Amino acid sequence: MKPSNSLERVLGVLEVFSEDRLEWAPEDLMAHLGYSRPTLYRYLKILKDAGLLMSSRNASVTLGPRVVEMDYLARQSDALVLSGQPHLKALTRRYSCNAMILRWYGNKILCVVSETSAKNLVSSYPRGRPMPLGRGAIARSIMAFLPRARLVPLIEQNLDDLRSVGLGMTAEEVRQSMKRVRRAGHAVAFGEVTAGAVGIAAPVLDDRGAPIASVCVTIAGTLVDGAGIDRIAIDVKAVASDISAA
């Protein structure tokens, strides 16, 4: 995974930006990436000219305006957004809730659209924020549909979290829980991500049955009982399979 050519090395600069580190001083980038001074400045110049980076007041760099523009364009071309948004609006009309679609990519789960009708239940996962793999209905709805070879290492990496939400003590027990989720076709979680909120999620599958996204409804625990959850689960699954078709 370490960059082997100069093209990957330029892009490597973009990889270092994360929620923990939104601003980088050139000096730190040199140290962190191991590029020489002229090389780093060359890269920065190119990335700034492309608008992907910009320099903030104190000479350090942050992500730039072209990123913002590209996200707008990505919204226009994303099949999940285009086909999913009307469904989300319908869900939020029917229930006082938070409805969202999250994409599965490279061991990350990323929110791509969300709609809300619940006044005080604000989603802590807006568009673009990656979500943990170990907790929540969304993660489970996706993991349960992965092939075993893909699933097992993920379980092992997140065993502490998975254990703490009661999916089993050992990796094998967790895998059995996942099987049950797969059979049900959806996952339910009580307050695993947001206290007091119930999450109900179903996977969007591609034509080979591999998960590519998840549809999730989050609703205040006080608003639903078991039967209510079942009803929502049916709707969520319907939406997910509808999106799968496209």
Next chain:
Amino acid sequence: MKPSNSLERVLGVLEVFSEDRLEWAPEDLMAHLGYSRPTLYRYLKILKDAGLLMSSRNASVTLGPRVVEMDYLARQSDALVLSGQPHLKALTRRYSCNAMILRWYGNKILCVVSETSAKNLVSSYPRGRPMPLGRGAIARSIMAFLPRARLVPLIEQNLDDLRSVGLGMTAEEVRQSMKRVRRAGHAVAFGEVTAGAVGIAAPVLDDRGAPIASVCVTIAGTLVDGAGIDRIAIDVKAVASDISAA
């Protein structure tokens, strides 16, 4: 502006995505960019691995999930968003309107945040969408604060639009109109971008007095008279200068 090295050429692939063309077939990219087949596929592979591109069903490519993630990060680190958002919330609390901040970069005006309290006045410029230079209070509030050398070519490029909104028949007359905007410290536009809407915008200036952004309130024309507009203009200018300070 034509790429001179391989690093700029890879990034050149990202430049071709626009509102008019959200999806590209590799074959078309080869023709459009003039890269050979192996080279183009090499570039695509690298950009896909970085998550900046992804391939859609029909083998063509679109912007990818890392773009979405980077926009989320950009939101977290953007001083305009961080310092501006509370102000926008205050403005929308005070008036039934649409309040937004737009960044000026590379001859483009790009929305970075927007808040709204008006039910049926939906902004047609969400985050990331570039806005025309020839129409609207926002464009004018920025252009009026550019140095003459920068301003004149822009006026000439957009003369048709500028004329059609009544800023003057010749470039020189338009420039005089801009001077008046500059003296007033804000721009007002009636239905130039959205029919029936009034736009009131003031520039955010850096420490050298160069415009870097604009604060704009859009409100239904039926809700305000001249005095109302003046009141809003004062608030908008206050917000803009407050943001300028940071």
Next chain:
DNA sequence: GTAATAATCTCTTATTATGAGATTTCATCA
């Protein structure tokens, strides 16, 4: 199964990215 298309590989050559160090630009304070 086969045909058609799409993507990747191979390998040589010319191109060009690289980094040490010098130089220039920029900002800051006396």
Next chain:
DNA sequence: TGATGAAATCTCATAATAAGAGATTATTAC
């Protein structure tokens, strides 16, 4: 305003590697 320190850019020889023609291998579609 001029001096001081830091940040960014430039120069240039050399090693590194990106490029492309054409062949080969995947992937679809039928």
